[in-house]
Amino acid sequence: DAGVIQSPRHEVTEMGQEVTLRCKPISGHDYLFWYRQTMMRGLELLIYFNNNVPIDDSGMPEDRFSAKMPNASFSTLKIQPSEPRDSAVYFCASSPGTSEQYFGPGTRLTVT
């Protein structure tokens, strides 16, 4: 198994631009999680899905952030418009439903 796949690995964009991060979970995993990691705030859960349905989006910082999971093998996290304070590493993780989560390599986002 290839594990959780995230793209792009690095993204540099200017303030105000739209950013889309992509994730392919491990096949057969019913849960998908989006996290953000920064030095100041550590690892934060943004949103998670079960069977493609968003279950808890209480961690999404504001309306500029949105996430979708159109099918079991693909999810996106979109930031529109982006701001410098959104600079962070964004992780996607998937789980077979036993609480253990498997993380992707992350997308390092820099907003200038």
Added chain:
Amino acid sequence: AQSVTQPDIHITVSEGASLELRCNYSYGATPYLFWYVQSPGQGLQLLLKYFSGDTLVQGIKGFEAEFKRSQSSFNLRKPSVHWSDAAEYFCAVGAGNTDKLIFGTGTRLQVFP
């Protein structure tokens, strides 16, 4: 509410020395407990997990952890540390009937030759 405390922000050990990273949790029932490791520029990798049964759990890379209900602890140990073990280590607890994980703030391990 569930919570996880990793009291040590930064630990430094010499290569070959033993290691113990502390983790305390707060949870009303029998928890699901995890240790993850994050090398620089990488994602989090699952080291080991505890669901039930034997309280001493073996993981990858020679790590083990012991669940102590009386102390609400799940400390990570390794008898002899290698330079490649330098990384950040996260303890996590499964949040009840959801599949969310509550993560500790992490312990950064530095290994001197």
